[in-house]
Amino acid sequence: MKNLEKIKWGIVGLGNIANQFATDLLLLEDAELTAVASRSSFKANDFAQKYNCSKAYDSYEALFADEEVEIIYIATPHDSHAELSIKALEAGKHVLCEKPIALSYSDAVRMIEASKKNNKFFMEAFWTRFIPAVKEVLKKVENGEIGEVKYINADFAFRGSETENLRLFDKKLGGGALFDIGVYPLFLSYILLGNPKEIVAKAIKHKNDIDLQTSMILQYEKAQSILHSSIVFDSDMKATIAGTKGRIELNSPWFVADGYTLYIDEEKEAVISLPVLGKGYSHEIIECHNCIRNSQIESQFWSYQNSLDLSKIVDEIKIQIQLPF
Structure with missing residues (x-):
């Protein structure tokens, strides 16, 4: 583990579940919380300080543009999952999107198509x-x-x-x-x-x-x-x-x-x-790391098709x- 290069994470949406996720992220030696983003600069700075994160943005787009960030955890309310996941994938980032994947099947299809088109890892965050x-x-x-x-x-x-x-x-x-x-x-x-x-x-x-x-x-x-x-x-x-x-x-x-x-x-x-x-979020983070390191754009344990079926x-x-x- 110590010989592995750290995978750099960004978090978008800084509510309760993002706090729990960030807590687990810090437990993994091969993970680094590099940047966080909120529509509120106060909330972003407070969250970054709490989890020893060096970058805090007051716009999601600014985090998407950060070249250091490799994978983004989308933890915003359900209605924005599709839009933000697609933007992040188009910006060349891997994405772990909080469940439910989207509010409609058609949006879920669009998200997965964006993952394939941009050749970036995407998974719905079904940590269970x-x-x-x-x-x-x-x-x-x-x-x-x-x-x-x-x-x-x-x-x-x-x-x-x-x-x-x-x-x-x-x-x-x-x-x-x-x-x-x-x-x-x-x-x-x-x-x-x-x-x-x-x-x-x-x-x-x-x-x-x-x-x-x-x-x-x-x-x-x-x-x-x-x-x-x-x-x-x-x-x-x-x-x-x-x-x-x-x-x-x-x-x-x-x-x-x-x-x-x-x-x-x-x-x-x-x-x-x-x-x-x-x-409990650590286990899905480990799966993301394994997939990224093996150049997989989907997980075999919670695949594109699994998310689409559900x-x-x-x-x-x-x-x-x-x-x-």
Whole structure:
């Protein structure tokens, strides 16, 4: 690790998730936070000072033009993901774009086309795909340890505040439960069972038309997933994957699980501990570094096609619950 040249990062959009990401970035010896950007110069300077970053910009375009920066983490609200990712790719930067990739499937297609055209690495930041517990559970399912998967149950719910979590309730920014957190349980179903044959979704809406909570059933040939997301109540955020021989329960909160429990024929077979590094974002950063060093413009673990498939699933739900995006 010490012999590797540092990969230089820029961060665009300096909210809560960017703070968590930057904290994990500092844990990696082969990563350097080179520049950050916000529409507010005060916010940019404060963030840069906090994370020992030498450059702070008050415009995203200025960061895109910085020749020292190699890869940019897009952590702005959902509605700007497509525009900013494409601009960064066209400026010759690799891009890690926070999930959801975009507010529409057509925008997701444009982003991936920009990556291919400019021959630059691009990945949607589905950090959960790279945490040790999820990687190991995927292998166990693929190896048939719980038999044929028949049922998945997962939710992501917390109590948001219209005064403290303004972005969550802002229709213009792509707020609401589905795009902010509903993509997580959908992701779990997708990586285990693939594209569903049928989707049924129902939502309870806010007065401004965003979804406050959304329930989803994904129907497969021989399996079903029952999934839920909400920004108006707290849940235990566990996930269960049940098969013909046994089941796996991911520790809560499952999307950053530090382990899981394996049951075979209703007997507790193993309780496995697999802590994440830092807050859990480190693992996707390591994947970005590996891809860049190997001249790959997409990850084999969360590929262009994976992002497009998930975006299409979300688009179908968006139509069914009549979101205005």
